[in-house]
Amino acid sequence: MYLINTILCLVLFASAKHVLHEERQPQVYDSLWRQAERVHPDAIVPLRIGLKQYNLEHGAERLLAISDHKSKDYGKHLTFDEVNELFAPPADTVNAVRAWLLEHGVDERLIAHSDNKGWLAADIPAKDAEALLLTDLFEYEDSKTGRIRIGCERYHLPAHVREHIDYITPGVKMSPVLKKRNLERKLPSLGRRKNPNWHGDQWHGNQHGSPPWNHHWPLPPAAHGLPPEVRNCGVNITPACYRALYRLPVGHINDSVNSPALFEQGDYFAQSDVSQFLKMWAPNVPPSTAPIVLGIDGGEAPVPASDPNNGGESDIDVDIVISLVYPQSVLVYQVDDENYAVAELSKANTFNTFLDALDGSYCNYTAYGITGNSPEYDPTYPDPADGGYKGKLQCGIYKPARVISISYGESELDFPKNYVQRQCNEFMKLGLQGTTVLIASGDYGVAGYPGDITPSGCLSGSGQNQTIYNTDYLSNCPWVTSVGGSRLYPGQTILDRESAMELELDSGRAFFRNSGGFSNYYTTPSWQKSTKAKYFAEHDPGHPYYIANADASNIGENGGIYNRAGRGYPDVSANGAYLPTPINGTVYRFSGASLAAPLWASVITLLNQQRTIAGKGPIGFINPILYSHPWVLNDIVNGTNAGCGSSGFKAVPGWDPVTGLGTPNYPKMLELFLSLP
Structure with a gap:
């Protein structure tokens, strides 16, 4: 009895010294992940401790100065090493967290410190991790796919350690998608955000009641005076239409x-499709032109036609950029092997492996005979499954592209x-190095x-x-450029002003x-x-709203349906309607903001080329310049983005949360960016 009371006192004493660090938001996960079995006490879990990053506020200030044409520091981007040194936690932080681990019996040989100094990692038994965090670790099963992750509902940290730690995985932020050894291996669905009517952000138009891409469309009257290659841009958008x-x-x-770069995950382009597209729509480009594939942890080379992993996203991205920037070489960051890439598209670590390869900050390190995750769970490399990538996890192997x-x-x-804040900060670091990140x-x-x-x-x-x-x-994320979609209607030509992208699919049943x-x-x-304040002053849509402290726990307060105080998006737009594209040899018309992001990547690349000729550096994080010079964009004033039982927002003069500031006007943008240092 004495021994039991002593242990109980020790537990209560430890609990008293701990404070809640993170707790799951129920409304977010209840419909997604079902809590299943408790993790076996002896299972080895990959504990990853994100150390509190320092100078983040200074980093934001530095990026804004680098990106502000009025600043003496405009265009003075940092090197990779300078960025790491800027944000590295001080020795006191590293020592405090390491001492806490050692105090709880973690073998010093198992504690690894990441190259960028932002992480401590240790692969330890689940029972030790639970004792360390005063929590219970569970398996969580995807209610639709059966995929497994591990995590907890909440965890606690000692008060003197908490100030040094950003977050810990597995925790409230669950582990990557895992598989038990005895789970049946299934090929997951392909494409981003897929349901039965969509492939990612693209729509196979002629599979849902729309005429095929080569339907004989009547020409609008104004089109007769235009060159033949741009007469039908309202029904078939092509590289000539973009230009x-x-x-x-x-x-x-x-x-x-x-060389601009394209992020691809779970989808693979087919060179035969790219060649067919170039023959059809880019007569100035040799059909054999191919991108340079930078495989990340088993990312593969181009696939042959009719391969099920060719879902269309990669084909479209490659088609657009090559056709617009040739002869400039184009890069493809092909992320993860087939076993993991597709599974990670669904609410897993969508960008983690990618960020690993650029700066190593999200790597699962191998230390003293324990490689990454538990042998019982396998989001690890080398991947022992059939067709899995057998090499080591790739960390910091690629210099970030400029776009x-x-x-x-x-x-x-x-x-x-x-987790969102930490990952967003990684994109801030890319901006500090002169990279423009464009997000559909x-x-x-x-x-x-x-x-x-x-x-x-x-x-x-x-x-x-x-x-x-x-x-x-x-x-x-405030440090990326969000790109929305615009469109021409069938009766319009390139002489007309574009509208916000609104497309009726499948006879009105979906949009x-x-x-x-x-x-x-x-x-x-x-x-x-100032831009957003002007929008609300002149065009308040009249919806209920709440003014929150940018905290998702306040969702819906006082009848609110959106956070008026939040970062608004998109920032810009470009045409995203009806691109005729071969997929596995068959031509479909695709639509979506996924077309607009690579189009903007092409525009920024062309501008960067001219700045290079002029002896100037890359544009880098572009938002501050665009918001202070909206005249270099074509404003869009027609269309809405209805949803959630409401009319959504309207496109209006100036910035709006439908089309942003507008679409590119290259001559005006070139004039502006060549005038800057």
Whole structure:
């Protein structure tokens, strides 16, 4: 009895010294992940401790100075090593967390410190991790797919350690998608945000009642005076249409520093499709032209035609950028092997492996005979499964490209706030190094994609049932450029002003509407404050709203359906309607903001080439310049992004949360950016 009382006293004493660090938001996960078995006490779990990063506020200030044309520091980007040194936690932080681990019996040989100094890692038994964090670790099963992750409902840290730690995984932020050894291996669904009617952000138009791409469309009267290649841009958008709409030059430069990069995960382009597209729509480009594939942890080379892993996203991205920037080389960051890549598209660590390869900050380290995750669970490399990548996890192996286009994303609330903030800060670091990161904003109006968090993709809270607007991630991050979609209508030509992207699919039963809105995690960034204030002063849509402290726990307060105080998106737009594209040899018309992000990547690449010729550096983080010089964009004033049982927002003069500031006007942008240092 004495021994029992002594142990109980020790536990209570330890508990008294601990404070709650993170707790799960029930409305986010209840419909997604079902709590299943308790993790076996002896299972080895990959404990990853994100140390509190320092100088983040200074880093934001530094990036804004680098990106502000009025600053003496404009364009003075940092090197990779300078960025690491800027944010590295002090020795006191590292020593305090390490001492805590040692105090709890973690073998010093098992504690690894990441190269960028932001992480401590240790692979330890689940029972030790639970004792360390005063929590219970469970398996969580995806209610639809059966995929497994591990995590907890809440965890605690000693008060003297808590100030040094950002977040810990597995915890409220669950582990990557895992598989038990005895689980049947299934090929997951392909594409981003897929449901039966969509492939990612693209729509196979002629599979849902729309005429095929080569249907004989009547020409609008104004089209008869236009060159033949741009007469039908309202029904078939092509590279020639892009050039005419945005007055883009024909590419003629291939330098060593301005190759744009495309992020691809779970989808693989087919060179045969790219060649077919170039023959059809880019007569100035040799059909054999191919991108350079930078495989990340088993990312594969181009796939042959008719391969099930060719879902269309990669084909489209490659088609657009090569056709517009040739002869400039194009890079593809092909992320993860087939076993993991597709599974990670669904609310897992969508960008983690990618960020690993650029700066090593999200790597699962191998230390003293324990490799990454538990042998019982396997999001680890080498991947022992058939076809799995057998090499080591790739960390910090690629220098970031000057322009990166990403047409993948999730809902903001799919991730805990700490995790979102930390990952967003990684994109801030890319901006400090001179990289422009372009994110497709999505295609479901003010909702998330159907099935994300709720069946409708809209949020519930405070008595409201699926009527609250659902913010897109990564578009919510203040350090990226969110790109929405625009369109021409069938009776319009390149001489007409574009509208917000709204497409009726499948005889009115479904719609694509350009995504836009306001973050629940991030307040208005400084570069957007005056523009957003003007929008609300002149065009307040009259919806109920709440003024929150950028905290998702306040969703729906006082009947609110969006956070007026949040970071607004998209920032810009470009045409995303009806691109005729071969997929596995068959031509479909695709639509979505996924077309707009690579188009903007092409525009920034052409501008960077001209700055390089002039002896100047890359544009880098572009938002502050665009918001202070909106005249270099074509404003869009027609269209809405309805959803969640409401009319959403309207496109109006100036910035709006439907089309942002507008579409590119290349001659004006070139004039501006060549005038800057």
